[in-house]
Amino acid sequence: MRETVRKSVLAALEDLGDEWALGEVPAFEVEVPRSDAHGDMACNVAMQLARPLRQSPRKIAERITGLLGQSSDLYAAVEIAGPGFINFRFSSAFWYHSLGRILGEDPTFLRPQTGGGKRVQVEFVSANPTGPLHIGHGRGAALGLALSNLLEAAGYQVEREFYVNDAGRQVRLLGLSVFARYQELLGERVSMPEDGYHGEYVRDIAQRLLDEKGERYRGLESEECGQEVADWACGVMLDEIRMDLEAFGVRFDTWKSEKELYTNNAVQEALSNLRKSDRVYTHEAASWFRSSLFGDEKDRVVVKANGEFTYFASDIAYHKDKLDRGYDAIIDIWGADHHGYVPRVSAVLQAFGYDKSKFQVLLVQIVNLLRGGEPVKMSKRAGDFITLKEVVDEVGADTTKFIFLTRRSDSHLDFDIEVAREQSPENPVYYVQYAHARINSIFRQAPAKGFGKIEKASLRESNLTRLNEAEDIGMIRMLCRYPLVFEDAARTHEPHRITFYLQELASLFHTYYTKHRVLVEEDHELARARMALAWAVEVVLKDGLSILGVHAPEQM
Protein backbone atom coordinates (compact mmCIF):
# COMPACT_ATOMS: atom_id res chain seq x y z
CA MET A 1 0.00 0.00 0.00
CA ARG A 2 2.77 2.39 0.98
CA GLU A 3 5.05 1.16 -1.77
CA THR A 4 2.34 1.57 -4.37
CA VAL A 5 1.96 5.23 -3.55
CA ARG A 6 5.67 5.75 -3.21
CA LYS A 7 6.26 4.31 -6.66
CA SER A 8 3.60 6.51 -8.17
CA VAL A 9 5.14 9.60 -6.65
CA LEU A 10 8.65 8.66 -7.66
CA ALA A 11 7.50 8.01 -11.22
CA ALA A 12 5.91 11.44 -11.35
CA LEU A 13 9.06 13.02 -9.97
CA GLU A 14 11.05 11.30 -12.64
CA ASP A 15 8.84 12.73 -15.34
CA LEU A 16 9.37 16.17 -13.87
CA GLY A 17 13.04 15.58 -13.27
CA ASP A 18 14.43 17.53 -16.23
CA GLU A 19 12.29 20.52 -15.59
CA TRP A 20 13.01 20.70 -11.87
CA ALA A 21 16.63 19.59 -12.07
CA LEU A 22 16.45 17.83 -8.76
CA GLY A 23 19.69 16.18 -7.91
CA GLU A 24 18.57 14.05 -5.05
CA VAL A 25 14.98 13.20 -4.38
CA PRO A 26 14.37 14.54 -0.88
CA ALA A 27 13.11 12.29 1.85
CA PHE A 28 9.35 12.25 2.00
CA GLU A 29 6.79 10.20 3.80
CA VAL A 30 3.80 8.16 2.82
CA GLU A 31 1.51 7.58 5.75
CA VAL A 32 -1.90 6.42 6.75
CA PRO A 33 -3.57 9.67 7.70
CA ARG A 34 -5.16 10.06 11.07
CA SER A 35 -8.51 10.96 9.62
CA ASP A 36 -10.45 9.01 7.00
CA ALA A 37 -11.40 12.28 5.38
CA HIS A 38 -7.82 12.52 4.22
CA GLY A 39 -7.92 9.42 2.14
CA ASP A 40 -6.19 6.08 2.41
CA MET A 41 -2.62 7.30 2.20
CA ALA A 42 -1.14 10.76 2.42
CA CYS A 43 2.15 12.06 1.10
CA ASN A 44 4.06 15.16 2.16
CA VAL A 45 6.45 15.25 -0.78
CA ALA A 46 5.23 18.60 -2.08
CA MET A 47 5.97 20.24 1.25
CA GLN A 48 9.41 18.72 1.33
CA LEU A 49 10.11 20.07 -2.14
CA ALA A 50 8.84 23.54 -1.43
CA ARG A 51 12.12 24.84 -0.11
CA PRO A 52 14.52 23.47 -2.75
CA LEU A 53 12.18 24.40 -5.60
CA ARG A 54 11.23 27.74 -4.12
CA GLN A 55 7.63 27.14 -5.08
CA SER A 56 4.50 26.81 -3.04
CA PRO A 57 3.71 23.27 -1.91
CA ARG A 58 0.27 23.36 -3.43
CA LYS A 59 1.63 24.33 -6.83
CA ILE A 60 4.12 21.47 -6.70
CA ALA A 61 1.40 19.10 -5.62
CA GLU A 62 -0.69 20.14 -8.60
CA ARG A 63 2.06 19.25 -11.01
CA ILE A 64 2.53 15.85 -9.38
CA THR A 65 -1.12 14.97 -9.21
CA GLY A 66 -1.54 16.10 -12.80
CA LEU A 67 0.73 13.28 -13.82
CA LEU A 68 -0.81 10.74 -11.47
CA GLY A 69 -4.40 11.13 -12.52
CA GLN A 70 -3.93 10.02 -16.07
CA SER A 71 -1.60 7.15 -15.42
CA SER A 72 -3.41 4.64 -13.38
CA ASP A 73 -6.49 2.78 -12.32
CA LEU A 74 -5.02 2.34 -8.84
CA TYR A 75 -6.67 5.42 -7.42
CA ALA A 76 -10.24 6.52 -7.13
CA ALA A 77 -9.12 9.99 -6.18
CA VAL A 78 -5.94 11.96 -5.69
CA GLU A 79 -6.49 15.25 -3.95
CA ILE A 80 -4.46 18.15 -2.70
CA ALA A 81 -5.40 19.26 0.76
CA GLY A 82 -4.30 21.37 3.67
CA PRO A 83 -0.87 22.95 3.36
CA GLY A 84 0.04 20.70 0.44
CA PHE A 85 -0.61 17.09 1.31
CA ILE A 86 -1.41 14.79 -1.54
CA ASN A 87 -4.16 12.45 -0.43
CA PHE A 88 -4.67 9.17 -2.21
CA ARG A 89 -7.85 7.20 -2.24
CA PHE A 90 -7.49 3.76 -3.71
CA SER A 91 -9.84 2.26 -6.24
CA SER A 92 -11.93 -0.81 -5.54
CA ALA A 93 -9.79 -2.68 -8.02
CA PHE A 94 -6.75 -1.96 -5.89
CA TRP A 95 -8.48 -3.24 -2.77
CA TYR A 96 -9.62 -6.47 -4.40
CA HIS A 97 -6.15 -7.02 -5.75
CA SER A 98 -4.65 -6.46 -2.30
CA LEU A 99 -7.11 -8.79 -0.63
CA GLY A 100 -6.13 -11.38 -3.18
CA ARG A 101 -2.53 -10.97 -2.18
CA ILE A 102 -3.31 -11.43 1.51
CA LEU A 103 -5.00 -14.68 0.61
CA GLY A 104 -2.21 -15.58 -1.77
CA GLU A 105 0.62 -17.94 -1.14
CA ASP A 106 3.33 -15.37 -0.61
CA PRO A 107 3.65 -14.86 3.14
CA THR A 108 6.00 -11.92 2.72
CA PHE A 109 3.14 -9.74 1.57
CA LEU A 110 1.96 -9.56 5.16
CA ARG A 111 5.49 -9.53 6.52
CA PRO A 112 7.71 -7.11 4.66
CA GLN A 113 11.19 -8.56 4.60
CA THR A 114 13.38 -5.83 5.99
CA GLY A 115 15.84 -8.12 7.72
CA GLY A 116 17.69 -9.38 4.71
CA GLY A 117 19.08 -12.33 6.59
CA LYS A 118 21.05 -10.17 9.01
CA ARG A 119 21.99 -11.88 12.24
CA VAL A 120 20.53 -10.41 15.39
CA GLN A 121 20.95 -11.61 18.90
CA VAL A 122 18.33 -10.82 21.49
CA GLU A 123 19.38 -11.36 25.08
CA PHE A 124 16.62 -11.27 27.63
CA VAL A 125 15.43 -12.39 31.06
CA SER A 126 18.98 -13.35 32.15
CA ALA A 127 17.77 -13.60 35.73
CA ASN A 128 20.18 -14.63 38.46
CA PRO A 129 19.68 -18.33 39.12
CA THR A 130 19.32 -17.60 42.81
CA GLY A 131 15.55 -17.53 42.98
CA PRO A 132 12.40 -18.02 40.98
CA LEU A 133 11.37 -15.65 38.22
CA HIS A 134 9.06 -12.86 39.25
CA ILE A 135 6.57 -10.82 37.31
CA GLY A 136 9.14 -8.32 36.11
CA HIS A 137 11.11 -11.11 34.46
CA GLY A 138 7.84 -12.12 32.84
CA ARG A 139 7.50 -8.76 31.18
CA GLY A 140 11.02 -8.97 29.85
CA ALA A 141 10.34 -12.50 28.66
CA ALA A 142 7.17 -11.46 26.84
CA LEU A 143 8.92 -8.59 25.15
CA GLY A 144 11.96 -10.64 24.20
CA LEU A 145 9.80 -13.39 22.80
CA ALA A 146 7.63 -11.04 20.76
CA LEU A 147 10.56 -9.03 19.50
CA SER A 148 12.41 -12.17 18.47
CA ASN A 149 9.37 -13.49 16.67
CA LEU A 150 8.86 -10.17 14.99
CA LEU A 151 12.42 -9.84 13.75
CA GLU A 152 12.49 -13.42 12.61
CA ALA A 153 9.26 -12.88 10.68
CA ALA A 154 10.83 -9.82 9.09
CA GLY A 155 13.66 -11.89 7.71
CA TYR A 156 16.33 -11.56 10.35
CA GLN A 157 18.26 -14.51 11.60
CA VAL A 158 17.52 -14.32 15.30
CA GLU A 159 19.22 -15.93 18.25
CA ARG A 160 17.60 -15.82 21.67
CA GLU A 161 20.04 -15.91 24.52
CA PHE A 162 19.81 -16.19 28.27
CA TYR A 163 22.92 -15.07 30.12
CA VAL A 164 23.37 -17.11 33.26
CA ASN A 165 25.02 -15.31 36.16
CA ASP A 166 26.34 -18.47 37.69
CA ALA A 167 29.51 -16.95 39.07
CA GLY A 168 30.19 -14.66 41.95
CA ARG A 169 28.81 -13.67 45.25
CA GLN A 170 25.10 -14.16 44.70
CA VAL A 171 25.45 -17.78 43.72
CA ARG A 172 27.80 -18.32 46.63
CA LEU A 173 25.16 -16.89 48.92
CA LEU A 174 22.53 -19.14 47.45
CA GLY A 175 24.77 -22.11 48.20
CA LEU A 176 25.28 -21.00 51.78
CA SER A 177 21.57 -20.40 52.24
CA VAL A 178 20.68 -23.83 50.93
CA PHE A 179 23.37 -25.41 53.04
CA ALA A 180 21.98 -23.69 56.12
CA ARG A 181 18.49 -25.03 55.43
CA TYR A 182 19.98 -28.43 54.78
CA GLN A 183 21.65 -28.37 58.18
CA GLU A 184 18.37 -27.33 59.66
CA LEU A 185 16.68 -30.37 58.13
CA LEU A 186 19.34 -32.54 59.68
CA GLY A 187 18.71 -30.91 63.01
CA GLU A 188 22.12 -29.34 63.11
CA ARG A 189 23.03 -25.85 64.09
CA VAL A 190 22.05 -23.32 61.48
CA SER A 191 24.36 -20.63 60.19
CA MET A 192 22.18 -18.66 57.81
CA PRO A 193 24.29 -15.96 56.22
CA GLU A 194 23.31 -12.43 57.13
CA ASP A 195 22.34 -11.36 53.63
CA GLY A 196 21.35 -14.81 52.43
CA TYR A 197 18.20 -15.89 50.68
CA HIS A 198 15.31 -16.38 53.02
CA GLY A 199 12.60 -17.44 50.64
CA GLU A 200 10.59 -20.57 51.15
CA TYR A 201 11.97 -21.98 47.91
CA VAL A 202 15.38 -22.28 49.57
CA ARG A 203 13.92 -24.84 51.97
CA ASP A 204 12.50 -26.75 49.01
CA ILE A 205 15.89 -26.87 47.38
CA ALA A 206 17.46 -28.00 50.62
CA GLN A 207 14.91 -30.80 50.87
CA ARG A 208 15.79 -31.90 47.37
CA LEU A 209 19.44 -31.79 48.29
CA LEU A 210 18.71 -34.10 51.17
CA ASP A 211 16.61 -36.38 48.97
CA GLU A 212 19.20 -36.62 46.26
CA LYS A 213 22.48 -36.51 48.12
CA GLY A 214 21.45 -37.91 51.46
CA GLU A 215 23.55 -36.99 54.44
CA ARG A 216 26.72 -36.56 52.47
CA TYR A 217 27.31 -33.05 53.77
CA ARG A 218 26.48 -33.75 57.40
CA GLY A 219 28.96 -32.25 59.76
CA LEU A 220 30.85 -30.38 57.07
CA GLU A 221 31.76 -26.73 57.22
CA SER A 222 30.45 -24.46 54.55
CA GLU A 223 34.02 -23.83 53.42
CA GLU A 224 34.32 -27.52 52.59
CA CYS A 225 31.23 -27.99 50.50
CA GLY A 226 29.84 -24.53 49.84
CA GLN A 227 30.99 -24.40 46.24
CA GLU A 228 29.61 -27.81 45.46
CA VAL A 229 26.26 -27.07 47.03
CA ALA A 230 26.17 -23.71 45.31
CA ASP A 231 26.78 -25.22 41.90
CA TRP A 232 24.21 -27.87 42.50
CA ALA A 233 21.60 -25.41 43.77
CA CYS A 234 22.28 -23.12 40.88
CA GLY A 235 21.63 -25.98 38.49
CA VAL A 236 18.38 -26.82 40.23
CA MET A 237 17.26 -23.22 40.15
CA LEU A 238 18.15 -22.91 36.51
CA ASP A 239 16.10 -25.98 35.66
CA GLU A 240 13.19 -24.42 37.43
CA ILE A 241 13.63 -21.15 35.58
CA ARG A 242 13.80 -23.03 32.32
CA MET A 243 10.59 -24.89 33.11
CA ASP A 244 8.76 -21.72 34.16
CA LEU A 245 9.78 -20.05 30.93
CA GLU A 246 8.69 -23.04 28.95
CA ALA A 247 5.29 -22.95 30.64
CA PHE A 248 5.16 -19.30 29.66
CA GLY A 249 5.90 -20.25 26.08
CA VAL A 250 9.40 -18.86 25.95
CA ARG A 251 12.33 -20.82 24.67
CA PHE A 252 15.96 -19.83 24.22
CA ASP A 253 18.49 -20.88 21.62
CA THR A 254 21.49 -20.46 23.87
CA TRP A 255 22.24 -20.31 27.55
CA LYS A 256 25.54 -18.57 28.08
CA SER A 257 27.34 -19.22 31.33
CA GLU A 258 29.18 -16.43 33.12
CA LYS A 259 31.27 -18.97 34.94
CA GLU A 260 32.59 -20.28 31.67
CA LEU A 261 33.89 -16.86 30.83
CA TYR A 262 36.21 -17.28 33.80
CA THR A 263 37.14 -20.91 33.37
CA ASN A 264 38.14 -20.42 29.76
CA ASN A 265 39.95 -17.20 30.63
CA ALA A 266 37.77 -15.00 28.46
CA VAL A 267 37.52 -12.39 31.20
CA GLN A 268 41.23 -12.35 31.86
CA GLU A 269 42.02 -12.15 28.16
CA ALA A 270 39.54 -9.39 27.47
CA LEU A 271 41.03 -7.30 30.25
CA SER A 272 44.65 -7.84 29.23
CA ASN A 273 43.64 -7.03 25.70
CA LEU A 274 42.26 -3.73 26.92
CA ARG A 275 45.28 -3.14 29.06
CA LYS A 276 47.55 -3.31 26.02
CA SER A 277 45.74 -0.41 24.46
CA ASP A 278 45.69 1.41 27.79
CA ARG A 279 41.92 1.11 27.98
CA VAL A 280 42.48 -0.56 31.34
CA TYR A 281 44.85 0.98 33.85
CA THR A 282 45.85 0.53 37.48
CA HIS A 283 44.96 3.09 40.07
CA GLU A 284 45.18 2.68 43.86
CA ALA A 285 45.68 -1.06 43.52
CA ALA A 286 42.50 -1.51 41.49
CA SER A 287 42.12 -1.93 37.75
CA TRP A 288 39.92 0.53 35.94
CA PHE A 289 38.30 0.50 32.54
CA ARG A 290 38.59 3.82 30.76
CA SER A 291 34.90 4.01 29.88
CA SER A 292 34.90 7.79 30.19
CA LEU A 293 36.74 7.79 26.89
CA PHE A 294 33.58 6.53 25.21
CA GLY A 295 30.83 8.59 26.71
CA ASP A 296 30.50 7.14 30.20
CA GLU A 297 30.58 9.68 32.99
CA LYS A 298 33.48 8.06 34.80
CA ASP A 299 35.85 5.13 34.61
CA ARG A 300 34.76 1.83 36.14
CA VAL A 301 36.55 -0.64 38.35
CA VAL A 302 37.02 -4.08 36.83
CA VAL A 303 39.37 -5.64 39.38
CA LYS A 304 39.02 -4.54 42.97
CA ALA A 305 41.99 -3.76 45.18
CA ASN A 306 41.48 -7.11 46.88
CA GLY A 307 41.97 -8.88 43.57
CA GLU A 308 38.35 -9.84 42.95
CA PHE A 309 36.73 -9.18 39.64
CA THR A 310 33.71 -6.95 39.60
CA TYR A 311 30.52 -8.02 37.93
CA PHE A 312 31.32 -5.55 35.20
CA ALA A 313 34.51 -7.44 34.34
CA SER A 314 32.60 -10.46 33.14
CA ASP A 315 30.16 -8.19 31.39
CA ILE A 316 33.01 -6.80 29.35
CA ALA A 317 34.05 -10.27 28.35
CA TYR A 318 30.48 -11.26 27.69
CA HIS A 319 29.71 -8.42 25.34
CA LYS A 320 33.02 -8.81 23.58
CA ASP A 321 32.18 -12.45 23.14
CA LYS A 322 28.80 -11.59 21.67
CA LEU A 323 30.29 -9.23 19.15
CA ASP A 324 33.05 -11.63 18.24
CA ARG A 325 30.36 -14.10 17.34
CA GLY A 326 29.65 -11.86 14.39
CA TYR A 327 26.14 -10.60 14.89
CA ASP A 328 25.06 -7.62 12.86
CA ALA A 329 23.23 -6.31 15.87
CA ILE A 330 22.81 -7.22 19.51
CA ILE A 331 19.82 -6.23 21.57
CA ASP A 332 19.80 -6.45 25.36
CA ILE A 333 16.57 -6.31 27.30
CA TRP A 334 17.14 -5.02 30.82
CA GLY A 335 15.11 -3.93 33.77
CA ALA A 336 14.84 -0.17 33.78
CA ASP A 337 16.68 0.00 37.08
CA HIS A 338 19.84 -0.92 35.18
CA HIS A 339 19.62 2.01 32.82
CA GLY A 340 22.71 3.60 34.33
CA TYR A 341 24.62 0.66 32.93
CA VAL A 342 24.02 1.44 29.31
CA PRO A 343 26.87 3.92 28.73
CA ARG A 344 29.52 1.68 30.21
CA VAL A 345 28.51 -1.36 28.18
CA SER A 346 28.33 0.79 25.10
CA ALA A 347 31.84 1.89 25.99
CA VAL A 348 32.95 -1.73 25.99
CA LEU A 349 31.87 -2.20 22.39
CA GLN A 350 33.63 0.93 21.30
CA ALA A 351 36.79 0.02 23.16
CA PHE A 352 36.94 -3.17 21.14
CA GLY A 353 36.47 -1.22 17.95
CA TYR A 354 32.85 -2.05 17.27
CA ASP A 355 30.29 0.45 16.12
CA LYS A 356 28.07 1.39 19.03
CA SER A 357 25.03 1.44 16.77
CA LYS A 358 25.23 -2.35 16.68
CA PHE A 359 24.17 -2.41 20.29
CA GLN A 360 20.78 -1.47 21.63
CA VAL A 361 19.28 -1.79 25.07
CA LEU A 362 15.54 -2.02 25.56
CA LEU A 363 14.57 -1.03 29.06
CA VAL A 364 11.59 -2.69 30.63
CA GLN A 365 9.85 -0.77 33.35
CA ILE A 366 8.69 -2.05 36.68
CA VAL A 367 5.47 -4.02 36.93
CA ASN A 368 3.18 -3.04 39.79
CA LEU A 369 1.41 -6.16 40.86
CA LEU A 370 -2.11 -5.56 42.15
CA ARG A 371 -4.90 -7.75 43.36
CA GLY A 372 -8.32 -6.16 43.19
CA GLY A 373 -6.81 -2.71 43.09
CA GLU A 374 -4.60 -3.30 46.13
CA PRO A 375 -0.84 -3.46 45.73
CA VAL A 376 0.62 -6.90 46.37
CA LYS A 377 3.43 -6.56 48.83
CA MET A 378 6.69 -7.90 47.61
CA SER A 379 9.85 -8.10 49.57
CA LYS A 380 12.70 -9.79 47.87
CA ARG A 381 14.74 -9.63 51.05
CA ALA A 382 12.33 -11.72 52.97
CA GLY A 383 11.87 -13.88 49.91
CA ASP A 384 8.23 -13.01 50.03
CA PHE A 385 7.09 -12.39 46.51
CA ILE A 386 4.72 -13.71 43.89
CA THR A 387 6.50 -15.69 41.23
CA LEU A 388 5.90 -15.61 37.52
CA LYS A 389 4.79 -19.20 37.74
CA GLU A 390 2.07 -18.35 40.23
CA VAL A 391 0.77 -15.56 38.03
CA VAL A 392 0.84 -17.71 34.92
CA ASP A 393 -0.91 -20.55 36.74
CA GLU A 394 -3.59 -18.18 37.91
CA VAL A 395 -4.29 -16.00 34.87
CA GLY A 396 -2.79 -18.01 32.02
CA ALA A 397 0.18 -17.46 29.77
CA ASP A 398 -1.72 -15.88 26.87
CA THR A 399 -3.39 -13.25 28.99
CA THR A 400 -0.22 -12.42 30.86
CA LYS A 401 1.80 -12.01 27.69
CA PHE A 402 -0.88 -9.99 25.96
CA ILE A 403 -1.25 -7.57 28.85
CA PHE A 404 2.49 -7.05 29.01
CA LEU A 405 2.44 -6.22 25.32
CA THR A 406 -0.37 -3.70 25.55
CA ARG A 407 2.09 -1.09 26.79
CA ARG A 408 5.29 0.24 25.45
CA SER A 409 8.06 -1.45 27.36
CA ASP A 410 9.41 1.69 28.97
CA SER A 411 6.16 2.71 30.61
CA HIS A 412 5.09 1.58 34.04
CA LEU A 413 2.53 -1.17 34.08
CA ASP A 414 -0.15 -1.99 36.59
CA PHE A 415 -0.91 -5.67 36.48
CA ASP A 416 -4.03 -6.56 38.42
CA ILE A 417 -4.26 -10.30 38.91
CA GLU A 418 -7.92 -10.08 39.80
CA VAL A 419 -8.83 -8.22 36.62
CA ALA A 420 -6.60 -10.39 34.47
CA ARG A 421 -8.04 -13.68 35.69
CA GLU A 422 -11.65 -12.63 35.38
CA GLN A 423 -12.31 -13.53 31.83
CA SER A 424 -14.15 -10.29 31.44
CA PRO A 425 -14.38 -7.74 28.66
CA GLU A 426 -11.75 -5.77 30.50
CA ASN A 427 -9.45 -8.42 29.28
CA PRO A 428 -8.33 -7.39 25.82
CA VAL A 429 -6.83 -10.73 24.86
CA TYR A 430 -10.25 -12.39 24.80
CA TYR A 431 -11.59 -9.65 22.62
CA VAL A 432 -9.02 -10.42 19.95
CA GLN A 433 -9.15 -14.18 20.37
CA TYR A 434 -12.92 -14.07 20.23
CA ALA A 435 -12.84 -12.50 16.81
CA HIS A 436 -10.66 -15.35 15.64
CA ALA A 437 -12.92 -17.93 17.21
CA ARG A 438 -15.99 -16.35 15.66
CA ILE A 439 -14.52 -16.64 12.19
CA ASN A 440 -13.75 -20.27 12.76
CA SER A 441 -17.27 -20.73 13.96
CA ILE A 442 -18.57 -19.37 10.66
CA PHE A 443 -16.61 -21.95 8.75
CA ARG A 444 -17.85 -24.67 11.07
CA GLN A 445 -21.41 -23.57 10.38
CA ALA A 446 -21.01 -23.46 6.61
CA PRO A 447 -21.91 -27.10 5.86
CA ALA A 448 -25.10 -26.86 7.90
CA LYS A 449 -26.12 -23.79 5.94
CA GLY A 450 -25.83 -25.57 2.64
CA PHE A 451 -22.37 -24.48 1.60
CA GLY A 452 -20.75 -27.84 1.96
CA LYS A 453 -17.32 -28.20 3.43
CA ILE A 454 -15.35 -25.09 2.59
CA GLU A 455 -11.86 -25.55 1.29
CA LYS A 456 -10.34 -22.21 2.11
CA ALA A 457 -7.93 -22.26 -0.80
CA SER A 458 -10.90 -22.40 -3.14
CA LEU A 459 -12.04 -19.03 -1.82
CA ARG A 460 -9.20 -17.46 -3.77
CA GLU A 461 -11.38 -17.95 -6.83
CA SER A 462 -14.36 -16.17 -5.34
CA ASN A 463 -15.73 -13.02 -6.93
CA LEU A 464 -14.27 -10.36 -4.66
CA THR A 465 -16.03 -7.57 -6.53
CA ARG A 466 -19.14 -8.57 -4.65
CA LEU A 467 -17.55 -6.96 -1.59
CA ASN A 468 -18.97 -3.54 -2.24
CA GLU A 469 -20.42 -2.42 1.07
CA ALA A 470 -18.61 0.38 2.85
CA GLU A 471 -17.78 -2.08 5.63
CA ASP A 472 -16.29 -4.52 3.13
CA ILE A 473 -13.88 -1.94 1.83
CA GLY A 474 -13.19 -0.68 5.35
CA MET A 475 -12.32 -4.19 6.41
CA ILE A 476 -9.95 -4.73 3.50
CA ARG A 477 -8.36 -1.39 4.15
CA MET A 478 -7.69 -2.34 7.76
CA LEU A 479 -6.18 -5.65 6.66
CA CYS A 480 -3.91 -3.83 4.24
CA ARG A 481 -2.55 -1.74 7.07
CA TYR A 482 -1.11 -4.82 8.73
CA PRO A 483 2.07 -4.96 6.66
CA LEU A 484 2.72 -1.31 7.50
CA VAL A 485 2.23 -1.86 11.20
CA PHE A 486 4.39 -4.95 11.02
CA GLU A 487 7.16 -3.06 9.29
CA ASP A 488 7.02 -0.16 11.74
CA ALA A 489 6.98 -2.49 14.72
CA ALA A 490 10.03 -4.34 13.41
CA ARG A 491 11.91 -1.14 12.64
CA THR A 492 11.27 0.45 16.01
CA HIS A 493 11.52 -2.80 17.99
CA GLU A 494 8.07 -2.14 19.43
CA PRO A 495 5.87 -5.23 19.37
CA HIS A 496 3.11 -3.39 21.21
CA ARG A 497 2.16 -1.77 17.92
CA ILE A 498 1.00 -5.18 16.77
CA THR A 499 -1.07 -5.57 19.90
CA PHE A 500 -2.85 -2.29 19.35
CA TYR A 501 -3.45 -3.05 15.73
CA LEU A 502 -4.98 -6.43 16.56
CA GLN A 503 -7.43 -4.79 18.93
CA GLU A 504 -8.47 -2.38 16.20
CA LEU A 505 -8.81 -5.15 13.67
CA ALA A 506 -10.87 -7.27 16.06
CA SER A 507 -13.08 -4.30 16.80
CA LEU A 508 -13.75 -3.65 13.13
CA PHE A 509 -14.52 -7.29 12.56
CA HIS A 510 -16.96 -7.47 15.46
CA THR A 511 -18.76 -4.49 13.99
CA TYR A 512 -18.79 -6.08 10.57
CA TYR A 513 -20.04 -9.35 11.98
CA THR A 514 -22.96 -7.66 13.68
CA LYS A 515 -23.96 -5.74 10.60
CA HIS A 516 -23.39 -8.19 7.76
CA ARG A 517 -24.07 -11.85 7.51
CA VAL A 518 -21.31 -13.91 5.98
CA LEU A 519 -23.19 -17.09 5.19
CA VAL A 520 -25.83 -15.51 2.97
CA GLU A 521 -27.84 -18.55 1.98
CA GLU A 522 -29.72 -16.94 -0.88
CA ASP A 523 -26.58 -15.61 -2.57
CA HIS A 524 -23.71 -18.06 -2.59
CA GLU A 525 -21.46 -15.87 -4.69
CA LEU A 526 -21.70 -13.06 -2.13
CA ALA A 527 -21.31 -15.52 0.71
CA ARG A 528 -18.14 -16.93 -0.75
CA ALA A 529 -16.70 -13.47 -1.26
CA ARG A 530 -17.41 -12.67 2.39
CA MET A 531 -15.93 -15.97 3.47
CA ALA A 532 -12.79 -14.95 1.62
CA LEU A 533 -12.78 -11.70 3.55
CA ALA A 534 -13.35 -13.48 6.85
CA TRP A 535 -10.56 -15.86 6.03
CA ALA A 536 -8.24 -12.94 5.41
CA VAL A 537 -9.15 -11.50 8.82
CA GLU A 538 -8.41 -14.87 10.34
CA VAL A 539 -5.05 -15.03 8.61
CA VAL A 540 -4.01 -11.61 9.84
CA LEU A 541 -5.25 -12.18 13.39
CA LYS A 542 -3.39 -15.44 13.54
CA ASP A 543 -0.26 -13.88 12.13
CA GLY A 544 -0.26 -11.04 14.63
CA LEU A 545 -1.05 -13.24 17.59
CA SER A 546 1.67 -15.68 16.63
CA ILE A 547 4.18 -12.85 16.75
CA LEU A 548 3.03 -11.96 20.24
CA GLY A 549 3.35 -15.60 21.21
CA VAL A 550 -0.37 -15.81 21.96
CA HIS A 551 -2.66 -18.62 20.83
CA ALA A 552 -5.41 -18.09 18.30
CA PRO A 553 -8.14 -20.47 19.51
CA GLU A 554 -10.70 -21.86 17.09
CA GLN A 555 -13.34 -22.06 19.76
CA MET A 556 -13.97 -20.26 22.98
Next chain:
RNA sequence: GCGCCCGUAGCUCAGUUGGAUAGAGCAGCUGCCUUCUAAGCAGCGGGUCGGGGGUUCGACUCCCUCCGGGCGUACCA
Protein backbone atom coordinates in the same frame (compact mmCIF):
# COMPACT_ATOMS: atom_id res chain seq x y z
C1' G B 1 23.86 17.85 43.39
C1' C B 2 24.35 15.31 38.52
C1' G B 3 22.26 11.76 34.82
C1' C B 4 18.23 8.81 32.49
C1' C B 5 12.84 7.69 31.97
C1' C B 6 7.89 9.37 32.63
C1' G B 7 3.67 13.34 33.08
C1' U B 8 -2.17 12.94 27.36
C1' A B 9 -10.13 12.06 29.37
C1' G B 10 -12.32 10.07 36.25
C1' C B 11 -8.74 5.28 35.73
C1' U B 12 -5.10 2.41 32.52
C1' C B 13 -2.70 3.77 28.23
C1' A B 14 -1.89 4.69 22.45
C1' G B 15 -0.51 8.72 19.37
C1' U B 16 2.77 6.21 12.98
C1' U B 17 11.37 8.84 13.42
C1' G B 18 7.53 17.55 13.10
C1' G B 19 1.85 16.95 9.95
C1' A B 20 -4.28 18.15 8.90
C1' U B 21 -10.16 18.42 13.62
C1' A B 22 -5.49 14.61 19.91
C1' G B 23 -7.57 8.53 19.99
C1' A B 24 -8.78 3.53 22.38
C1' G B 25 -10.15 0.44 26.45
C1' C B 26 -12.24 0.58 31.28
C1' A B 27 -15.56 3.03 34.61
C1' G B 28 -20.86 5.92 34.03
C1' C B 29 -25.64 6.34 31.30
C1' U B 30 -29.24 4.45 27.11
C1' G B 31 -30.63 0.72 23.72
C1' C B 32 -29.75 -4.41 20.81
C1' C B 33 -29.91 -11.88 21.38
C1' U B 34 -36.36 -16.63 16.95
C1' U B 35 -31.00 -15.57 12.09
C1' C B 36 -22.96 -17.44 11.27
C1' U B 37 -20.72 -17.56 19.45
C1' A B 38 -23.88 -11.19 23.53
C1' A B 39 -16.27 -13.04 25.76
C1' G B 40 -20.32 -9.09 21.01
C1' C B 41 -22.70 -4.42 18.76
C1' A B 42 -24.85 0.77 18.43
C1' G B 43 -25.18 5.54 20.91
C1' C B 44 -24.10 9.63 24.81
C1' G B 45 -20.89 12.61 27.87
C1' G B 46 -15.83 13.57 29.01
C1' G B 47 -9.13 17.23 27.38
C1' U B 48 -5.34 24.46 29.51
C1' C B 49 -1.59 17.02 25.95
C1' G B 50 2.04 19.06 33.89
C1' G B 51 3.22 25.03 33.64
C1' G B 52 5.92 28.77 30.87
C1' G B 53 9.18 30.32 26.95
C1' G B 54 11.61 29.18 22.12
C1' U B 55 12.63 26.85 17.02
C1' U B 56 8.86 27.01 11.87
C1' C B 57 4.51 26.93 7.07
C1' G B 58 3.04 23.54 11.17
C1' A B 59 4.74 21.10 18.04
C1' C B 60 1.67 15.89 22.20
C1' U B 61 6.33 15.14 19.24
C1' C B 62 12.43 19.02 18.87
C1' C B 63 15.35 22.82 22.36
C1' C B 64 15.51 25.67 27.19
C1' U B 65 13.42 26.39 32.04
C1' C B 66 10.35 25.27 36.18
C1' C B 67 6.88 21.79 38.86
C1' G B 68 5.67 16.75 40.05
C1' G B 69 6.66 11.09 40.03
C1' G B 70 10.13 6.87 39.24
C1' C B 71 15.09 5.06 38.76
C1' G B 72 20.25 5.44 38.76
C1' U B 73 24.51 7.73 40.60
C1' A B 74 29.71 1.57 44.64
C1' C B 75 36.50 -1.18 44.63
C1' C B 76 27.23 -4.34 45.21
C1' A B 77 25.25 -7.89 42.10
